[in-house]
Amino acid sequence: MPRLDIRLKTDLSATTVCGTGPERTEEKVRCKELSLSGCLLVGLKTEPQSIFALSLVLPVQGRIELAAELVKTSRNCAVVRFFFPNRQALSSLWGYMRRQAVELDICPYCGKGLDGARDTCTVCGQYLRFTENSYLDQHLQATFPDRIKDRLTKLDPSFLQQVIAFMDNNIMGLNQEASEEEFVGTAPAILKVFDMIRRAASTEMNILILGESGTGKELTAQAIHEKSVRKDKPFIIVNCAAIPDGLLEAELFGYEKGAFTGAVASKQGRFELADGGSIFLDEIGDLPAGLQAKLLRFLEDRTIERVGGKAGRRIDVRIIAATNCDLAAMVKKQNFRNDLFFRLNSFTIGLPPLRERGEDKVILAKYFFTKIGRAEQTHLAGFSEAALRTIRSYDWPGNVRELENLLERAMIVAESNVLDIDPSWICSPLPLGEGPGVRARGSLRDQEKQSILDALESCGGKIYGADGAAARLGLKPTTLYGKLRKHGIRSPKNDGQ
Ligand SMILES: Nc1ncnc2c1ncn2[C@@H]1O[C@H](COP(=O)(O)OP(=O)(O)OP(=O)(O)O)[C@@H](O)[C@H]1O
Ligand SMILES: [Mg+2]
Structure with missing residues (x-):
């Protein structure tokens, strides 16, 4: 595998700075080889025990300071790795290297081929147009996976989740509310769930979330809503098992004044409240048969009818349903409508149990x-x-x-x-x-x-x-x-x- 960085022969004066305050020590050394991610130092008398600052004097760009660590020493030489420099130090470093690189007669990555007329090395295939302004960005993008891979083995899995969430929320700007930061997991089955949440969010399909109690079904529904285009509209939660059967229809679809004893004024149902947004029908397996039929009608014509109402109202609501029941088995036993099951089951997310x-x-x-x-x-x-x-x-x-x-x-x-x-x-x-x-x-x-x-x-x-x-x-x-x-x-x- 070719090197990640071009490496050049140099002879630059450098200073290592270890510790702070009264324990600070400095040593003058020479930098004999330089790449974007490390260098070879000569003349180092005391080996720094931990991370140290390396100050390099570049002929045109002046002094730059990099955080570094010792990788290995042999005789008078020390191989040093840089922690990834900030943008300014990186462009100074590259500015210097780029001037040297144009005079090269061998490929600075593999040390073999170099075809000046071409964009890439004929042997290792690395991109060689050092004079292009876009070179550094192209180079970083091409070597990014290898740089990450190199660090992966050293990462605690719990940080990986944070890194992915950080990339999504802060770099890609996908979700300012950071609900995924609260959705923790690194197991392959959970990473698959994260992926399905993203995919589900970008569609308008009905979603069915299955999983045992306490596996995160509500969290999943919320994440889908928050990542969807409906995120600024309401997210209404209805627990179908928690509302007595006799009240559920009025609760879901609303009622008109006088529809039943006690209906002294008309009231909007949860579907109407969710207009433009999403409705989360939790414990959908507990939905009584009559309401299963009414929900199916809504899925067909997107119209609801208040209890005691005469005219339908068009509502734009995305349905996310969840249950810990085995809906397929309920369908077999005719406890859940087959046609409703198929309408809901078109995009299913299964949450794995914690065990x-x-x-x-x-x-x-x-x-x-x-x-x-x-x-x-x-x-x-x-x-x-x-x-x-x-x-x-x-x-x-x-x-x-x-x-x-x-x-x-x-x-x-x-x-x-x-x-x-x-x-x-x-x-x-x-x-x-x-x-x-x-x-x-x-x-x-x-x-x-x-x-x-x-x-x-x-x-x-x-x-x-x-x-x-x-x-x-x-x-x-x-x-x-x-x-x-x-x-x-x-x-x-x-x-x-
Ligand atoms: N992956 C996760 N990361 C962080 N918190 C989680 C995760 N999964 C679940 N939780 C938390 O665990 C609790 C239960 O999650 P949630 O209410 O979404 O589960 P549920 O499947 O809807 O449960 P139930 O079937 O009992 O309604 C909540 O406090 C939720 O925030
Ligand atoms: Mg729940």
Whole structure:
């Protein structure tokens, strides 16, 4: 592989500067070879132990200062690597090198061919038109992947996510709200989700998001909306399981005055409120049959009719639906309309459960630690080794929300300056649904009901808050309310809100 940079013989005076204040030392050396990313120094008597400043005197451009580190030494010579210089230092460096490069008779990359009449070296194929003003930009663009690859092995995966988000938000300017910064993950399956979010955002298709409870379905819906052209218009969330069946139609489609007892004035529904933007139909599997038909009609003619209304109203809304149910199985059992399923299923994003995201468990834990720590001004310095082992080895049936809730609780009760996680906290019988921790008695439905009753009892009927039943079960309070309704459990009077 040819070198990334052209390397030239030089004889420049240079000074290495190590340390600061009373510990500062300087040494005069000669720079005998120079490239855009490093040089060869001769005459260095003491080896700098860490990063040092290298001051180079260029004949026309004058003195430039670069941050550098020692790569290796042999006899009187030291090979030095530069940390990528700022634009000004880089153009001074290039200005000097470019003048020398025009007189070359061999390729400064591979040291072999050079065909002055051509643009590129006949041997290594590098672009050689050093006199062109665009050379530096072209050269940087061509060598960028190799430069990044060289640094990749040294990068902590959690930084990779930050780098990608930084590129998207700050360099590409894709999303000023930075919602993706709050969407953490480096597992291949999550990177695929990020990619699908981008693709989904650029279309007007209906989107169906599937995933277990707490895997980030709402976060995904929000990210799609925020990256779409509709981002400045409303994003309306409807949890179909949390609104009683009898009220859902009026809530979604609005009603006219006098449509039913208590309808003293007309009211807009959530579809109308979302006009121009997106509507997120969460827990779509809980949509009653009558409303499935009404939603299908909307998808066909983009018109809604208020309850008690006579005329349809055209509404421009993009639908994003989500569920943790197996919709295909519901279709087979005729609990969900086949035609509606096919309309919604045209662009599906599947969120992987946390147990399948490998090191993301720890990356997410560190993310929540920082986020909660900032809000609570924590004294904690980080995780104990045992806590990280517990996080890695647990299956997290409540997924990301369970991890977030657990960290919140653990950080509140922490006494030492490192965060410990008592394995008994997460092995308590909390899981709902099909998680691996589900107790092996009764039907799934019975187990779910029993888990909810247990949680309500141990939280004194409190639903909200870090010590409420929703947090304990790894659910959102609205989701828990939906489940209370489903199991016919009476809502507590004092829910802690
Ligand atoms: N990849 C992620 N990065 C950061 N936070 C996340 C991630 N995934 C989920 N979360 C957080 O976890 C919590 C649960 O996410 P969300 O509400 O989107 O899940 P959900 O799948 O809609 O859950 P449910 O099925 O219970 O409604 C939220 O606080 C969310 O911000
Ligand atoms: Mg949700």
